[in-house]
Amino acid sequence: MSIGISDEQVELADSLRKWAASLSPLEAVRAAEGDASAGFAAIWTAADEMGIAAIAVPESAGGGGGTVLDQAVALEACAHELVPGGLLGASLGSLLTGTPGRYGVQVRPGGVVWDGGNATEALVLDAGDLAPEVGIDLSARHARVSGAGGTGDAGDAGDERRRLLAVTLAAAEAAGVARWCLETAVDYAKVREQFGQKIGAFQAIKHLCAQMLETAESVTAAAWDAAVAADADDAEQWAFAVDVAQVTCFDGAVEVAKSCIQILGGIGFTYEHDAHLYLRRALTLRALVGSADTAAERVTAAAVKGVRRQVAVDLEGRDEAIRPDARATAERIAGLPADEQREALVAAGYLTPHWPTPYGLGADATTQIVIDQELGRAGVVRPDLVIAGWAVPTILAHGTDAQRERFVRPSLLGELTWCQLFSEPGSGSDLASLRTRAVRVEGGWSLTGQKVWTSVAERADWGICLARTDADVLQHKGITYFLVDMRAAGIEVRPLREITGEALFNEVFLDDVFVPDECVVAEPGDGWKLARTTLANERVAMASARLTKSVERAVELAATRDLGAVERAKVGRQVALATVCGLLGVRTTLRALGGHGPGVESSVAKLLGVRSRQDSSELVVELQGDALAVLDGIDKTSGDALAADIWEQFNTRCLSIAGGTTQILRNVAGERILGLPR
Structure with missing residues (x-):
């Protein structure tokens, strides 16, 4: 996913990527190789006409009147296509001065002037002449300050603001680079064949692509947050978000770029392929912003002082109609004795508001967040449903009315404790290969087999159990979902001592355990589908500011x-x-x-x-x-x-x-x- 989340930002990113690709930017980069004076004039003219670098400049000054986040979305999209010509420096300078322009910006004394080789105006901290050079990033023309001495025309009183904006915008470019590298590697892995099959089918390639996804999403999230914080009026939060981005985004973009080349193989190592151009941009961005370890030390210092990232969510007035009732209900529950609060939460639908009525409220995302906020404000803590949080949604979605009546409310009230009888000694992650058998008997089924890694089995009232009811069909089709009374005859629970020295898990042996027909959920053979069930109305919650x-x-x-x-x-x-x-x-x-x-x-x-x-x-x-x-x-x-x-x-x-x-x-x-x- 890209930095932008709103429909408008997603549309902006899509349109800018298409626009950027139409300029044939990589052809321009290759054509200007080795030419320090190359200013990519045609591309800059097109970018200037589009107002790309001035998106966040006020309209009254000739800009787009957008936010820093809008500017970050644009830079990410253009970096995805590796648009040359100095958009990063121009965007930074335009934000610093409040005036659109083709700027080169020196972010720290003695440092390189970002995009100084393409600039018509320079915001420098050191006095001297600009000397453009071709660096390893062939799509940029940065510059040194030659004959530096004294103080240059900073153009902005706040050097710290300059640094924060610089990292914020550079992180957006890093996100665009990482996204291109991920997409390119995955597309190649889908079509490249070796040893008679697509290389994307090989687990090693699949894992490397998945790790690239993890890193790219981390880069995107951190870059997004730095831009969000830039638009908020909280200097401490912005500085924290920027340092998190500096720790995350630039090393991340480099790693994804290197992994892209690895998946491409020999073709990726050639000069003709574009992958090395993205690696060059990623390496240069990392060098420009400075040490991630230094930023990490600042993160530690801020955390020690009590700073935690807190992202405010604008509900755009959608909460106004529901907040008064939610607040009143939360305060009423908070005023009850502790041993009565759970029942009150259940009665109000506030324990599981995303569940359907009458056990929840069928609440939409806004309502869920408001309820969470008001319960938190009132100091009410929801009890953890543990395994019931997995068992009950399946019963709600696929069970009978009698099963819902028998199990749902008692589980919410904590009167029933559940365990999960899925894993077996020979079928952990490979759940479809389970061997516990269920044989048809009068009035129900007889279950025989062994389960393992079962937490709270020693005190559970009921267990959700998968067992094989048909051995003559494909593995995942012959499985049935049972509700097992853990007090039934034929069940033996043996504790398993783990590396902590404690026994948190158990082995469970089932020896001809009778399960009546009314304790089968859905139809025989539906177990695999049910095991993957979640309610359509997913739980929505804001992340806590507290760290793990x-x-x-x-x-x-x-x-x-x-x-x-x-x-x-x-x-x-x-x-x-x-x-x-x-x-x-x-x-x-x-x-x-x-x-x-x-x-x-x-x-x-x-x-x-x-x-x-x-x-x-x-x-x-x-x-x-x-x-x-x-x-x-x-x-x-x-x-x-x-x-x-x-x-x-x-x-x-x-x-x-x-x-x-x-x-x-x-x-x-x-x-x-x-x-x-x-």
Whole structure:
């Protein structure tokens, strides 16, 4: 997905990409190779006529009257086509001065003048003459200040604002570069054949493309947020968002560009292919903005001071009609004794407002967000439904009226606890190969088999269970979805001790367990379809400003220990990653508010969220040196902080395994999102 989320911004990006492609920009880049005086005049004239660099300049000054975000959308689209001629410097200078122009801008003293070789006006911090040069980015003509001395004509009083705007706009270009590289690599993987099949069918290629997707979406989200923050009136939040973008976008664009060449193979290494031109742009952008580690240190310093990214969502007045009732209901629930609040949430439909009535409200995205905001404001915390949050939606969507009456409300009230009987010793991620058998008997079915990795089975009242009812059809077609009474005869639960030393999971043995017909959901053979069921009205929620547990712990260590620069940078990178994960959720929510279904962000957020939690928990332990070598056991409840930190590090190892391994999820992303062959 591109930076723009609104329909207007998406349309702007689409039209600009088409316009840019019509200019044959890459032909112009190649034709001007080695010519330091090449100004790409024809392309600049076209860009000037379109007013591309002045989109965010006030109309009264001859600009487009748009926002910084609009300008970022335009730069991303033009970078996608690698439009030469100095749009980055011109956009930056136009924003700094409030006047359209063909600017070159020196962002820091002693530094290169961005697009100075194409400029008719220069905003420099050092006095001297501009000397245009051909750098590794063949689509740009940056310049040095020769004979520098004294203070130049800065043209803008705020050097910090200059830096923030520069990184914000450069991040948008990085997003465009990353997007082109991803699309080019995926398109090639769909058609290039080796060993008798499309290379996109090879798992190694599929995983590399999926990782490119993760990185490109991270770059896009961080670039979007920096532009959003630039338009808001909060200097601290903008600086934080810009530093997160600097940590994320430029290394990310370089990595995606390198991976593109890798997937293209020999053709990608040739000078004739365009891929190296994008790598050159990515490398140059990274060099222009400066060190990501320095930005990461600033992120750490800000986080230690309590700064967290908070993205305000403009509901455009759609909340006015529903907010008073939501506030009154939330305040009424908050005024009840704690042991009565859950029942009140259920009665109001506020525990699961996205579920259909009478168990929820069938609430749209706006209503869900307003309810969340008002419950948060009133201090009401929703109880976690845990496995019921997966079981009950299936019953709602596919169950009988009797099943809904029997199971839904008691589950919402917490009167029933559920477990999930899906995974087996020989069929974890490969769920379709499960071997638990269900045989027809009078009045129902007899289930025999073994399940594993089943949390809360030792105290669950009911389990959702997949079992094979027909061995003579394709694997995924012979599976049925059962509701199993965990107190039934023939069930044995054995705890499994994990690497934490605790028994959080269980093995469950089913030996001729009777399940009556009324506990089959939908029809026999529908189990595979039901296992993938989600309600059409998906849950929508704004991301919390708070970071994940281990990232917050890392920030705490940064605040209380004398960490070196390398360690502070590591903490900052984890803060940035966790922030980007939250931003992906925000972008998903904004799409829902605009009436669109989930984009790729939700899938990417799952993969990045696992990496964030695992890496940050590992970093927390690393920051505490060799003390773990003499620690007497690990126990999250012992009161020993290091013991709890190591427990968390060990426990998060399951995240890349449970619910489908990371590798399987990347296969899914490659096939279902990127369209790579199976």
